[in-house]
Amino acid sequence: MSPLRALIIDDDALARERLGAFLCAEPAIRIAGECESGTEAMAAIRSLAPELVFLDMQLPGCDGLNVLQSLPGANRPAVIVVTAHAHYAVPAFETGVVDFLLKPFDLPRLQVAVRRARDAIQSRRSSRPAAAEVKPADRECFTVKADGRIVFLQRAEIVRIESAGSGAIVHLATSSLAVRESMVALESRLSRVGFAWISPSILVNLDQIKEIKRTFPGEHLVLLRDGTRLALSRDVRGELGRISRGEA
Numbered sequence: 001m002s003p004l005r006a007l008i009i010d011d012d013a014l015a016r017e018r019l020g021a022f023l024c025a026e027p028a029i030r031i032a033g034e035c036e037s038g039t040e041a042m043a044a045i046r047s048l049a050p051e052l053v054f055l056d057m058q059l060p061g062c063d064g065l066n067v068l069q070s071l072p073g074a075n076r077p078a079v080i081v082v083t084a085h086a087h088y089a090v091p092a093f094e095t096g097v098v099d100f101l102l103k104p105f106d107l108p109r110l111q112v113a114v115r116r117a118r119d120a121i122q123s124r125r126s127s128r129p130a131a132a133e134v135k136p137a138d139r140e141c142f143t144v145k146a147d148g149r150i151v152f153l154q155r156a157e158i159v160r161i162e163s164a165g166s167g168a169i170v171h172l173a174t175s176s177l178a179v180r181e182s183m184v185a186l187e188s189r190l191s192r193v194g195f196a197w198i199s200p201s202i203l204v205n206l207d208q209i210k211e212i213k214r215t216f217p218g219e220h221l222v223l224l225r226d227g228t229r230l231a232l233s234r235d236v237r238g239e240l241g242r243i244s245r246g247e248a
Contacts, residue, residue: 003030004121007050009041009067010034010082011059015103019054019082022110028118038062042070050077052117057083057092064088068095078117144170144186146177155194159208159226161186163201173226198222199233 006029010016016034023029032048035041039061045053057064065088068079081092084103092100098120099113143150159171163183170177170186179186187195187203194206204222212232213221220232 003028004051004118005030005032005048006052006054007032007041007044007048007077008034008054009036009038009044009059009064010054010056011036012056015056015082019110022107025107026111026114028114036060038064038067041067045071045077049075051121052114053077053079054082055079055097057081057085057088065091065095068092068097078120080113080117144177144179144181146170146179151177155205156207158195158205159224160205160228160230161195161203197233198230202230204230 006023008016008019008023008031010019013036016036020031020034023031029052032050033044035044036059038059041053041055041059042062044050045067055064055067059067064081064083071077071079079095079097081088081097081100082103082105083101086102089100098117101109101113143152145151153170153172157172159173161171161183162169164178166182167178167180168183168186170179183201183203187197195203196206198204204224208224208226210223210225213223215221222230222232224230
């Protein structure tokens with residue numbers, strides 16, 4: 001595992017210097033930057049994308065809890081809290097920090113914290129699918145309201161969507177959801193990531209199309225991977241140009 005890019009956040013210059021001296025003796029760490037305020041820290045985390053953050057809790061601008069709450073959901077850095085105030089321990093651990101160092105601490109205690117951070121980061125990396133296995137569009141998450149609940153779906157889960165009055169039926173591989181959102185509203189969110197109309201009332205995930213079969217002159221049938229057979233409307237066939245080219 002290559003050295004972790006680390007960011008030191010502390011308003012005390014002597015504390016930053018002492019921690020930096022400890023970390024310079026750690027081959028597993030490469031210091032990417034230092035910050036002395038909460039607002040500066042938020043900007044540095046966005047720009048430097050550190051893998052590990054050493055975070056003091058009492059900071060000018062905004063405190064460490066505000067910084068923790070602002071961390072991105074994706075590519076979130078591991079955080080080791082470094083503070084002289086023990087009462088921050090519970091709220092800090094509730095946000096998912098990997099360790100809590102109470103000042104003053106010694107090098108062996110810091111090394112324990114670094115090992116925990118490396119283990120947490122390595123575990124997170126090993127649990128991610130390989131980039132070639134999942135296309136970026138497939139990871140895009142959509143929320144729909146169905147049966148009084150909010151359901152989170154990924155693009156790849158959706159086979160097709162059919163109009164149903166003022167709402168729609170979202171067909172998944174093994175189930176269906178009745179949603180209150182209109183077809184037009186759903187299409188505005190889905191067409192840009194691989195969905196297209198095959199009739200005025202049906203949207204299909206292009207990855208779910210197995211073939212487009214000519215049945216009669218001017219007539220075509222869309223065969224989906226789950227065995228569903230749907231008529232391809234002449235009025236919307238142009239939207240499937242990249243698939244049906246040469247079929248029409």
